[in-house]
Amino acid sequence: MAVAKVYDYLIIGAGMAGASLAYRLRDRGAVMVVERESQAGYHSSGRSAAMFMETYGTPAIRALTRASRRFFESPPDGFSDHPLLGDRGVVYIAHEGQQDLLAETMAQLQATGATIRAMTADDVVGRVPCVRREGLIGAIEEPDAKDIDVHALLQGFLRGARQAGVEFAYNATVQRAARQDDAWLVGLSNGATVAARNVVDAAGAWGEQVAGVFGVAPLGLQPKRRSAFTFKPDAADGQWADSDRWPAVVGVDESFYFKPDAGQFLGSPANADPVEPHDVVAEELDVAIGIDRICTATTLNIRRPSHTWAGLRSFLPDGDFAVGWDPDVSGFFWLVGQGGYGIQTAPGASLLAANLILGEPLDPSLQAENIDVSIVSPGRFRA
Template identity: 50%
Template sequence: MTQADFIIIGGGIAGASTGYWLSRHGRVIVLERESHPAYHSTGRSAALYTAAYGTAQVRALTLASRDFFDHPPEGFCEHPLLTPRGEMTVDFNGDPAELNNQYLSAKASVPEMQLLSADEACARLPILRREKVHGALYDPSASDIDTDALHQGYLRGIRRHQGQVHTNHEVLGLQRDEQGLWQVQTNGQTFSAPLLINAAGAWADQIGAMAGARRLGLQPKRRAAFIFAGPEGLDTHHWPMLVSLDESFYMKPDAGMFLGSPANADPVEPHDVQPEELDIALGIYQIEEATTLSIRRPTRTWAGLRSFVSDGDLLAGFDPQVPGLFWVAGQGGYGIQTSPAMGQASAALVRGQPLPEPLTRFGLTPALLSPARLG
């Protein structure tokens, strides 16, 4: 049996970031079922940093994470974690009231947010069909996130502090003994620790149930994406991400190509999700309707899982009924951009410590993060 201070189930962005900050306070063991971490969600994300979307809690976590992205610790990564991208949200349906509502909402957390005329929007993104554009929002602070560098930086930090990351370790049994130690049985061996962190992503409810907890109603949702070639003869690397105001699609430059998505959110059971042909076709259609691009055939397609609880907020806190069980779940597509704040918050709360001052400055409290809020 291998003993630790903290056992984390799930090696995606939630488990890795929590383990990164916990590892300096005790021995961390991360158990990942797949052959490599970040397989189902983290590794399939469009990975944009923007504080313009999400609930008030999500925006606060995003803003509280910015300093880490801008100034990661020495040795965390070899290159900057953020690359300026910009994001333009375009009204293609002639809905000025909704455009203004989103502008006012976004400006509260992104003071740089701009309201653009149709001509200004087309000047920033020349592939837009002018007759389809009714106005736009522009967020100059939106940035691409180097997801791999971020995730690997977290995992390296765990190992640097004598923590362990075990892949191909599916959890088969969970039991808390009379001494208050969790016994975690995997297909490889047994691990023991007083504190168990459930960061199993779309499978968090299943892991919670194995530990004797009530399910929190976590709902995984499928989102499809694809890579396609851009127009020849144009320098597109500086173009902003394009998002439709009605959230019917998005696209952005990606390593000399373009990443597109129908921005779907289809409820599914947790599994190794694959893209539906209809979703890809719909995304291509929406992009071709809004722009002058012609997409012959995507070079790659995939789908990922984004998992939500009922209020759309993220979870970080002890289970209300099961001692020693801590949830980090419900990232809902915001897990990467909020991971610095969520990792710090989770590591503090697991240890019974108050939230760090940089987080409370943005109005975050343990109650806002706790699964107990779900009733």
């Protein structure tokens, strides 16, 4: 089949992974991004309550997070008209019976090299006065954790890519693909056929469905639903005029979290329910569980959530990303498995992906963090 143009890179998925990689490749060849929804970041990226936390994730993920810090703190000129990070901090609270877990968590977080502080129960209540003192045994604070402006980050990547000539096709799913003359011919649901020398699978929860169209064997990607909700403090809670400056509060067993969010609070039961990829919504039971856990740990009175939603966080069996060429199928590059870390690692992970796609040495920012590409290689699942 004759096509008018052969792209160098066809990126499937316009979430944070696909958008950030399009930004990195914007001046390195002809790039097209295909997105199944009507807008970028519709599923996981657009529903994230992401924070920048250097203690979060596996060692490889934490290294990519550290490699991303400079971009977040000093993005390129014109990338965003306001800061990408805002002060927040995180406090992990523990109750009676969780002494061992608190000690184990403290040791794990200290091993990351991030700034970590132990807090007494009185310290916690002084910092976040809505936390119940009864049964509280202490906490761990990560003071340097930051809020991420997810919308500004995603739009900065998209705007930079578009301005450099990257093309985007929305409402288009991949339906068929064949390798011909060192290029892929990809048939889309909108009737178009796209030719590209290389394909990047950045399709998030749909990553293995996309791979199957290209005849690529699965890696074991599992989407997991996380529910979240926002709520306004009850009128009786108005005594806390400075609540917008409170840190995020997380159960040390990761059974819930809440944090200030644009004049409200954002909460979650921190669930991770395995599901098939689909347009998820929050389960009423999940929201009720999250509200109960927050109300048990605090004096916040949550009458009803103002908004509920859910997102898909997709994990590979060992918890690390897949960033690299498929070892068995030519011209197919994986960029999946970001789990709950895809936003805070986006600058570093996209730079790593671009270096590998272009066959370049790793950027100095990645080398400085001793990034080991074998840990994220898709080939580790084909041994």
